[in-house]
Every structure is written in C-alpha cells, then in structure tokens.
Amino acid sequence: MKRVVLFCLILLIVFETDCELSTRRQRRRMDQRRLRKSSSFHPRATTQLEVQQTTAAPDARLPMANSDYSIEENIESLLSNRGVESSYSVLPGKKGHCFVKGMIMYNKAVWSPEPCTTCLCSNGRVLCDETLCHPKACPYTIKPEGECCPICSEAEQEESIHKLHKQVPPPQMEMDQVAIKEALQSEEDEEVVKGHKEQKKETSVPTKLHGDEERTEGKLRPEEEGRSAHQPLHHGRREEEDSEEETEREDEEEDEKEENAIRGDVFRMSSRLIPVTPRGRPRLPRSCSLSYRTISCVHADFTEIPPITAPEVTNLELVGNSIISIPDEAFNGLPNLERLDLSRNNITSSSIGPKAFKSLKKLTRLNMDGNNLVHIPSELPSTLEELKINDNNLQAIDEESLSDLNQLVTLELEGNNLSEINVNPLAFKSLKSLSYLRLGKNKFRIIPQGLPASIEELYLENNQIEEITEICFNHTRKITMIVLRYNKIEESRIAPLAWINQENLESIDLSYNKLYHVPSYLPKSLLHLVLIGNQIDRIPGYVFGHMEPGLEYLYLSFNRLSDDGVDLVSFYGAYHSLRELFLDHNDFKSIPPGIQDMKALHFLRLNNNKIRNILPEQICNVEEDEDSALEHLHLENNYIRTREISSYAFSCIRLYSSIVLKPQRIK
Template identity: 85%
Template sequence: MKHAVLFCLILLIIFQTDCEQREQGTGKQRKRIHQRRLRKSSSLHHRANRQLGNQQTAAAAEATLPTTNSDYSVEENLESLLSPLGVESSYNVLPGKKGHCFVKGMIMYNKAVWSPEPCSTCLCSNGRVLCDETVCHPKTCPYTIKPEGECCPICSDAEQRESIDLLHKQVKPPQMEMDQIVIKEALQSEEEEDMKEHMEHKKETSGPTTLHSDEERVEGKLRPEEERRSARQPLYHGRGEEEDDDEESEGEGEKEEEDAIRGDVFRMSPKLMPGTPRGRPRLPGSCALSYKTISCIHAAFTQIPPITAPEVTSLELAGNSIISIPDEAFNGLPNLERLDLSRNNITSSGIGPKAFKVLKKLMRLNMDGNNLVHIPSELPSTLEELKINDNNLQAIDEESLSDLNQLVTLELEGNNLSEINVNPLAFKSLKSLSYLRLGKNKFRIIPQGLPASIEELYLENNQIEEITEICFNHTRKINMIVLRYNKIEESRIAPLAWINQENLESIDLSYNKLYHVPSYLPKSLLHLVLIGNQIERIPGYVFGHMEPGLEYLYLSFNRLSDDGVDLVSFYGAYHSLRELFLDHNDLKSIPPGIQEMKALHFLRLNNNKIRNILPEQICNVEEDEDSALEHLHLENNYIKTREISSYAFSCIRLYSSIVLKPQKIK
C-alpha cells in the first residue's frame, strides 16, 4: 500500500512538471506571436499617426484656445485664434485651387500620380495626397534578384544563375544544400555578409568583371587588355587581399576613374538587368544619391561640384555658399528635370550666359534666397516652374521671360518689383501660366499685362490702393485673388473691376482699409475673406446678385455691431452660406436671420458682447430636422449659461460641438 501511494506521488510530480513546461512553452510562443503582430501592425500605426497628425495637433490646440474643427472642412485651414486684446488674427482660410495638392513647394494637379521613391506611389485626390507602398508579388522561380532602382525582385535568367552558382561554390553556407537555397537566404550567412561588404568597397575601387565564354576567347573577341584584366581580377577576393587592391587602385589614377564609371564587379550585363544604370556616379563625400536624385544640401560648397551622371534627373544644392554658375557647370548632368539652388549666394553677374543651356529637359528651377538682381537669361524653354523668391530683383523687361511658353508656375515674392520696373509686356509670352506669386514687393496697383491663362494671383504684402476697371479685363480664367495686407478701401474698387468674372471664386481682402463689405463683388464668388479690417456694416443685398451663392464668409476681427447687421444683410446667401465667422466683433446679440440659413454648418460668434440667447435666434424648433448646423462657438461673451433655454440649441445634433465656456464676467 505504501509503495502504491509513493508511486502515485511520483507520477503526480512528473505530470505537474510536464504541465508547467508546456505552459511556459505556450506562453513563450504566445509572446513571440504577440511581438510579431506588434511589429506587423507598427507600420500601419505609423501611417495612421501620420494621417491623423493634423487632427491631433488641432485637438491639442482646442484644449487651450478655441479653433475650428479641421475634420469638418478640408478646404478650411485655420490657425489658432489669438487673444482679443488688440492682437491680429492669424487666420489663413482661403483654400487652394480646387483639387490641387501642394507637395514640397510643388503643385500637383488633381488625379496626378507620381513616385517620390522607387517603392511608393502617390495620388492627388481632390486636394489630398494619398501614398501607398508597392506590394511585390511572390516569385515562384528558384533564383531572384533585385535590380538597382527597382522595388520588387525579378527572376534571374540562365547567365545570371550561372554567376550566382559560381558565387555559392566559392562561399558555401555550412550544412545547407546548394539546390535548396536562394540568394536572399545565402546573404544571411556571415561569410556572404563579408563578401557583400567587400563588393560594395570594390564598386569604387575596381573595374567590372565580365563573364566571357570560351568561344569568345577562341574567336578573339576579347581585346588583350580586357583578357588580361579578366585574368587578373577574380570574382571574389578574400579579406586579406583588400589592402593590396587598394594600393594598386591608388597607384593607377586613370584606371580608377574608368572603373568608377563602369561599376562594381558583381553587376550583370545591362541587357540582363533592365533599368540598371551603367555605373554609380562619383560624388563628393557630403552628397548622397537616392534613386535618380543627388542631394548635396548644407554641404558647405562654394561652387557647383563637378558631377558626371547622365541618368540623374534631380539635383539638390540648397543651403550652400555657391556664388557663381559657370557655363560648363551642368555638362555632366544633361538629363536634369529638377534643380534646387535655393539659399545660396548666387549673383546675376556670376551666372554664365550659357549656364542653363545644356539642360534641355529641365522643368523645375528653384533659386529662392539668392542675390539675383534680374532673371537669368537663356533659361530652358521646357521650364514649367520657376521660383526666384526672396532675392533682389530690380526689374523684369520684355525679354526676361520671352521663351518660357510652357511655364505654369512663377514665384517672384520678396523682391523690389513694382509697376515702374515691370514692363507691361513682361508676361506676354507666358501662354501656359496659371499660378503667379508677386507678394512682398512694392506694387501700388495691380500689375498690367497679366496673361489670359492666369488662374491664381497672389499680391499680398504690397502697397496696392485701388482696383481699376481694366485690371482683370483679359483674365477670364482667374479663380483666386489674394490681396491681403494692402491699403485698399471699398470706395477705390471700381464697380466693373471684377463683377462680370465667371470663374472667380475666392477673394482675400484681409487686413486692408475697408469700412463696409465691398459692393459689386464677382457673381461667381464662393469664398470671401475680410478678416482684420475696420468693417462696421454689411450693406443690404450686397450678396444678392451672386450665383450659385456665397458659401464662406469670414468677418472676424472687425467692428461689427448690432446696428450694422440686419435681415437684408445676408439676402442672397441664406440658401448657400455654409460657414459664417463673426467672432471678435462688437455684437451684443445674435444677428438676425441665422435660423434662416438652411445650409449653415459652422457659426462663430465667440469674443463678442452677447448677453442673451433667445429660443429661436439660432434654431427654428419647427424645422430642427432640416438644420445642417454642426459647430457653434459662443465662448468669451457675457452669457449666463444657466439661463439659456433648453430649446436654444435643439437643431444641433451633437452638444459636444457647442462651445460655451469660458464666459466673461462684468
């Protein structure tokens, strides 16, 4: 009996130990699975965080200062409201051209598709940039290679397989059969990592090894020097031979230069690897090559480095100390499409007359932040974008832009341009120009001779005082005009200045000298920005002639009072107005007609002097179901929130979108 009990106890201990070991193994396995899931989802979280970055920033700002909800309107981009104590607003609400995307200073039109990197594709979709990584389909072939500049691996052909087999015979992975291994697995071994590092070093110091058949040698197809080079350079050198090779390459300068152009010893024939460039260009130590872009930003260059790379399409030299551009500067880069020379010290006298002539494919040229006094001559006729902001341009004559008939974007902000030194015929040849920036100059009137193709015109921070009848006579396609921070009065806007424009949808007249909302506004107007003026009154029927009707009206930071707003002030916009900003004014009550605005989504009345909210000033109880109002700001008034009727906000579906606190106490 005792022996039986003892035997049972031993069995119980063994069983318990086995269970614990299994449980520990299961726990470890679960932990590994959990970690793999975390790693797999990290990229998705990272992408989601990037997409929600702006929303999180807006949410953080909402905790301190009231801002608009960026989720509501894509077209609206409002910065935080500043304190009402005499501080100007930093609103920037005028939308860009419908559907356009702004990417790193470049304009991408709606539905445009581009690849910023070899393994990613981006789409401009109604003003939003959507990017996705290329998904590589699995290959069924036993041997694959990934060509330089390509995203996905491809199947290798017979000649490539022979060279790969030769590599594997020389460096055998331990305890693995050659017919069961692919290149990706072989490179994981330590010996082949050494070989890979050695080959990267040989790219810059050795010439190519070409695999020739015995028949070629017999028939005499190889030149003696090629045959000697092939015999002298084996496919793979051990680590002990690297130093000898380096000394030999240093002693043969001409050979080194030739080999650097031809490439590394492992590259196959271009016929076998389509899309592979002939050789990696020799670059200065502070430059980097990514796909077809050479980047030498903040490299302390005082002159343009000599680079020979016919396959390169983009060169970035921003943030250096370059003074001049000689005629031969870009002879080694004939296929450049984009050139960034911004933030240097380049002068007009330092640019050779033929400096850009060799660039027959150049489409984008950025020379912002230099010391140019006039536009460079002999610019390529292929240019589509030219930026010369923040220079010292003194004049634009008739010939300055004469050959740029494909130019779409021209930016000349922050110079010394005015109607005196800009020839009225300066823009005559720009038949494709649609985007023109002339802000931060010294214009007192709208520049004359604007091209008929112009769609967006930016003239902020000038000294413009009036808008005459002939300013926009020939610009029937114009869609947006930005005139903020000028000296315009409503009486200096001619009645026929723009009233008959059929495509003009957006006007920004913020921070001018307006006392009333201007009359004779364009019939097609959708966005009107009048922030930071001295407006005291909205005249009756001022929006009555507009079709299809004004949708966005921003009157923040003005002097509107109850006497300056009545029922007929918004006549013509009751059916169309979507956003109405009346914050930071002198209103003591809710303006009349708000409850009649059936399309209104966003209403700002914060930072006024409002004391009471009557039941039907904002919501009409009988028509609550038809209301579109989603966001309401009433903070920083004198409202006693406990006295507000329970029906005052009955038309607003989400009470969380009603901002009532804080209120002032007088």
C-alpha cells in the same frame, strides 16, 4: 424502420456535402482577398509607398489655414466635412492641388522634402516614396553623412567583400567583367612583366629549400637547383617548420587559383588602379547621396557646383550651400535633368554664365529662392514649367526676361523689389500657359498690368496696393482666386466693374486692408469671401443678392461689427447657400438676425463678442429643427449666463459636444 434510417443517412450525407462546399467557397474568397491585397503593393522592393493625406490639404472648396501672420489668433474652427475642425484661413486651392507647408503644389507636381524622400501630388493627395534600407548581415553598421542607408563598418565590410569574392557573380555582372577585363588587359600585362623581373631579383637572396616533389617536377629555378646541391640539409625541427610553411603556401596558391577561376579577371586588379564605380551609379562627392535618379547635396558647404557626370539623373538638389556662381559648363554632365533646386545659396546675376542652362533641354522645374539675383537669368530652357525666384533682390522685369517661357505654368517672384515702375507691361505677354502667379512681398501700388489671359490664381499679398481699377482683370477670364491681404485697399477705391462680371472668380481674400464696409459689386460667381482684420462696421443690404449659385464661406472675424451694422437684408441672397459664417472678435451684444433662416449653415462662430443672452429661436427654428444643417457653434468668451439659456435654444444641433460655451467673461 429501415426506410427511416436510410432517409436519415441520406440527409446527413447531403448536409455534410453542403458544409464542405460552403467551407471551400469561404477559403476561395479568403484566397482572392489575399491576392488582391498582395497585388496592391508597389512592385519595387526597395521602396514603400506611403499615401499621406496632409493636414493642410482639405477639400478644394474649403478654406485653408494660414499661419503666416501672428496677428491672427490660433482659434480652432471646423471644416465643412462633418466632425473635422479647421482654423481661419483663408482661401482654398483649386481642385486637385496639394497644400504642403503653406505652399500650393499643382496636380502631378513632384518634390523632395527630404534627401531620401520623393513626393507626388496626385489629385489632392500627397504620395511619398521613401527609401527602404535592406537589413545588413554585419553586427556593426555606420551611416555616412548624406547617405540614406547604413553600411557595414570598415572591418566588417572587408570581411563581407571577401565572402562575396568566393561566390559566383550574378548574371548582370558578366558584361561588366568583359568590359573591365578589356580595359585592364594592358595594365595586367605590365604587372606580369614586373612580376617576372621581381622574381629574378629574388633569386640572389638565400631562400629555404623546397621539397623533393617540387624539384622532381621541375618547379625549382636553375639557380635554386644549383644552390641546393651545395647547401647542407637540415633535419629535425627546422625541417618540420619548413614543410609546414610550404604546405600552407601551396594551399594558399590553390585557393587563389580557384578564386581566380571563379571570379574572372574583374577582381585581379592592380592595387594602384581606382576602384570601378558600380554599374549605373555615378561617382558623387562625399556629402551627396543618390536616390531614384535624384542626387541630393543639401547643406554640403559647397562653394561651387560639383562636377557630376550622370546622364540618368533627372533631379539635382543643391539647397543650402554657399555656391556663388554657375559657369557655362556646370551641368554638361547632367543632360537629362528635369528638376534643379539651387535655393538658399549666394548666387548673383553677374556670376551666371550666359549658357549655364542651355544644355538642360529637359528642365521643367527650377528653384532659385533665397539667392542674390537682381534680374531673371537669361537663356532659360523653353521647357520650363515652374520657375521660383522668391526672396531675392530682383530690380526689374523687362519684355525679354520671360520671352521664351511659353510652357511656364507656375511663376513665383515673392520677396523682391518689384513694382509697377520696373515691371514692363509686356513682361508676361509670352506666358501663354501661366496659371499660377505669386508676386507677394513686393512694392506694387496697383495690380500689375498685362496679366496673361491664362492666369487662374494671383497672389499679391503684402504689397502697397491702394486701388483696383476697371481694367485690371479685363483679359483674365479664367481667374479663380485673388489674394490681396495685407494691402491698403478701401472699398471706395474698388471700381464697380473691376470684377463683377468675372464668371470663374470664386475666391477673394481682402484680409487686413482698410475696409469699413463689405465691398459692393463683388463677382457673381463668388463662393469664398475673406475679410478678416479690417475695420468693417456694416454689412450693406443686398450686397450678396446678385451672386449665383451663392456665397458659401464668409469670414468677418476681427472687425467692428455691432448690432446696428447687420439686419435681415444684410445676408439676402446667401440664406440658401451660406455654409460657414465667422463673426467672432466683433462687438455684437446679441445674436445677429437671420441666423435661424440660414438653411445650409453648418458652422457658426460668435465667440469673443459681447453677447449676454440667447433667446429661443435666435439660432434654431423649433418648427424646422429636423431640416437644420447646423453642426458646430462657438459662443465662448462672451457674457452669457449659461444656466439661463433656454432648453430650446440649441434644439437644432444634434450633438451638444459641438457647442462651445466655456469660458465666459465676468463683468
């Protein structure tokens, strides 16, 4: 019996030991997780890193929504990501780029959407640094115009400064104290001399008697001693008041001595001197704010560039002012400027000094959108990587306009008066690094000549282009995207060898042109083809048959396609690759042939047609339902009687909530 009891006690001890070990391990894991979480925060206490995946930044291979044109209806569609909706747009950006308010931002691009926010494009994601304001100890605060954080009201601010004076200054103020002390030494000497003179003048004015203690210590001036010998003494209430005032004065003098001993000479400043700006913070105009080396003077009603001296500042924003000129010395106080935004002002070409930008040896981004320039400014820094002169009045680009900008990556010249007549064919010759070129909303009738070999994305929307010749893209072997929407192109005016041999061209947008058929001789490498808003009534057979690896996105919305314009060989070459097919807003009366054979198709639009019935196996192949990739189907705004649809018609679609059938038209 004793052995059994002993054995049970041993088992109990072993069990308790195991429990303690397991609880210790759990605590260690929890502590490690806490440490990992705490170490993931940004080290700066004044900022908060917010990682925002913008709604306009889908996968780099997916089409983007385009809301620039009201002619397109706002109809939701889905992205290739499961369960995520997308709309008509049109071309995706290159992998790693960010889409912000309709604009493509390159990887590592930095911009400031708001005065107190700085954003970075990092591999397709937008990272924004926002200014965090520390809580104020005062009950009443005000926020000055142009500032990021509130400050104490004037009364509370004076009280807080008085409290600060009584505290020991932090170590980082010691150097400031020494520098300011040396700078103000001569001023203080003058103040001391003036003080002695004023004291001598005061001796002629009758003053109250000082106490016996002061007189015995020799503190009274000779004049006062002489006068006190003949002046009668006052007793009673007047004497008590004098003694009280004297003690208060002595207490104030002692407090002042203690404060001076603690604070040093930095606070003993003449009242007529200008207050010293805190170390590392430049003096700014009232309407400007400073945040992380960025000076923001947005909508400040400036008529000229404010004189600012701040060598540490790298970003200057002067958006939305009334600046009319840029003199040669405008940026002499900002030698390390890297980004300069002068958009939406009234700057003219004749009012820019020839050496206005010469001192900016580190400038990489210059924005002059929305001004009155008639030609590109001269003597721009060779360090520029991004130049924006959209919505101006540019009349010409000659051979020398961009000659020194061999590091330029992005050039935007939309909304000007440029054409093949006033743009020299050698204007882009020196742009060896240019990969992103926007020339939309101009007056080009042909593709500009002399495009640099490094070009990757070309935007020529809203021009008057009628023809694409064989020599347009002869030297642009790296080009991946061409946007030609809102022009006057016909399929017969596209040369057979215009782009068929391009090995990297993945995206073409020919929306809102004058096409009657899907163009032949498309690039072999094409993945995205956007033909929205044309007059297309036929998809020729085998038009996609030569493509490798195969077309993935085909948008044919808002055309004139009917049952006679599509047959089984129309999609030949894309059955294995097509992922999204938009055939909405056409004239189909039945489901087009070949849909059930599209193995990779996951999103199909057939809404806003004239379809009346859906037969079994027109959309789903019953024998291959398990292998179907179809996830989303739009059939609304047709003439379909939903109660007559076969139960097998949508058997390949896993979620019935992804099938849109209502509303239907009644005829």
